Amino acid sequence: FFPLGLSGEVKPRVLLMGLRRSGKSSIQKVVFHKMSPNETLFLESTNKICREDVSSSSFVSFQIWDFPGQIDFFDPTFDYEMIFRGTGALIFVIDSQDDYVEALSRLHLTVTRAYKVNPDIHFEVFIHKVDGLSDDHKIEKQGDIRRRASDDLADARLERIHLSFYLTSIYDHSIFEAFSKVVQKLIPQLPTLENLLNIFISNSGIEKAFLFDVVSKIYIATDSSPVDMQTYELCCDMIDVVIDISCIYGLAEEDPAVGSPYDKDSMAIIRLNNTTVVYLKEVTKFLAMVCFLREESFERKGLIDYNFHCFRKAIQEVFDVRVEVQKNRKLLSQRRRSKQATANGVAGNPH
Numbered sequence: 243f244f245p246l247g248l249s250g251e252v253k254p255r256v257l258l259m260g261l262r263r264s265g266k267s268s269i270q271k272v273v274f275h276k277m278s279p280n281e282t283l284f285l286e287s288t289n290k291i292c293r294e295d296v297s298s299s300s301f302v303s304f305q306i307w308d309f310p311g312q313i314d315f316f317d318p319t320f321d322y323e324m325i326f327r328g329t330g331a332l333i334f335v336i337d338s339q340d341d342y343v344e345a346l347s348r349l350h351l352t353v354t355r356a357y358k359v360n361p362d363i364h365f366e367v368f369i370h371k372v373d374g375l376s377d378d379h380k381i382e383k384q385g386d387i388r389r390r391a392s393d394d395l396a397d398a399r400l401e402r403i404h405l406s407f408y409l410t411s412i413y414d415h416s417i418f419e420a421f422s423k424v425v426q427k428l429i430p431q432l433p434t435l436e437n438l439l440n441i442f443i444s445n446s447g448i449e450k451a452f453l454f455d456v457v458s459k460i461y462i463a464t465d466s467s468p469v470d471m472q473t474y475e476l477c478c479d480m481i482d483v484v485i486d487i488s489c490i491y492g493l494a495e496e497d498p499a500v501g502s503p504y505d506k507d508s509m510a511i512i513r514l515n516n517t518t519v520v521y522l523k524e525v526t527k528f529l530a531m532v533c534f535l536r537e538e539s540f541e542r543k544g545l546i547d548y549n550f551h552c553f554r555k556a557i558q559e560v561f562d563v564r565v566e567v568q569k570n571r572k573l574l575s576q577r578r579r580s581k582q583a584t585a586n587g588v589a590g591n592p593h
């Protein structure tokens with residue numbers, strides 16, 4: 243269900259929908275444009291659909307469509323069928339600081355219409371702006387929204403539609419974590435990546451490992467042990483430190499515009515005061531591995547580095563297969579197009 247781009251590349255489409263001022267544009271700016279959350283206060287209302295390609299890494303590659311809140315996208319002149327047909331994930335943003343009755347009915351309408359067109363869409367509900375709420379209040383709101391949304395679906399006999407819920411805010415890491423989970427569902431190689439990470443950590447005495455897209459700080463895969471928010475935040479902070487230090491001290495003196503602050507030599511080791519070591523290493527131009535391990539396991543750094551070398555090679559192979567598949571798809575569609583053109587030519591010819 244992924245549309246092919248002009249280059250023949252597979253680009254899943256991610257739609258950002260929700261009522262006006264729910265925070266859609268802010269989410270996109272903070273996650274993909276490094277805008278600081280405070281600056282979003284001055285964002286203008288979106289008046290038309292904004293399409294943007296996010297292809298910062300070899301694995302994270304999709305098109306994000308930001309919808310203006312006030313648009314009536316069930317207007318007959320608006321081709322929603324075409325839009326939903328090529329959609330991988332639909333993120334519906336609900337402002338948790340506002341009354342959400344209207345948002346819920348809009349969510350129901352959107353989800354049911356979209357499901358009819360394309361039952362393969364992943365429906366993701368961001369209960370957003372939770373920064374103003376206490377922990378108890380957050381859980382309570384999430385429970386209430388989840389209950390009402392499922393009741394609405396049950397009333398319409400559409401229980402089979404699965405909605406995933408996330409508590410998000412642009413003022414902390416929750417929005418990055420939620421986006422990571424959404425994006426992961428769109429990566430067909432995810433089970434392979436997880437498997438490789440599992441093998442890597444179990445053979446290296448590592449407790450937890452993440453594969454990060456460095457630019458967006460979305461983690462595209464992790465091993466199968468559970469993720470806690472603090473660990474994820476530490477990884478994000480570490481990436482920031484590495485990139486900042488490299489920007490200041492790591493660029494070529496003669497011409498800092500040449501080269502990137504992140505390259506194949508990028509790596510960092512941070513020793514925390516609780517006998518944990520955090521180790522970051524470059525995997526590809528866009529990806530980094532960040533892992534957590536005990537100080538005593540880090541004594542076998544040689545072994546870890548060797549295993550990492552094998553891991554990196556395996557990732558490269560996964561990537562090569564993907565490139566090969568895309569090349570074949572491109573060839574196939576070119577062939578189909580030229581066949582069609584020939585057929586049309588024959589049809590138009592009276593001989």
Ligand SMILES: Nc1nc2c(ncn2[C@@H]2O[C@H](COP(=O)(O)OP(=O)(O)OP(=O)(O)O)[C@@H](O)[C@H]2O)c(=O)[nH]1
Nearest residue numbers: 263264265266267268282283287288311371411412
């Ligand atoms: N407290 C808080 N405010 C937020 C958060 N995210 C966005 N906002 C604020 O919400 C307001 C609306 O954000 P926008 O991103 O413009 O909302 P939108 O959904 O794109 O709005 P339209 O373009 O009108 O559809 C802005 O003032 C943001 O600063 C959040 O996580 N917490």
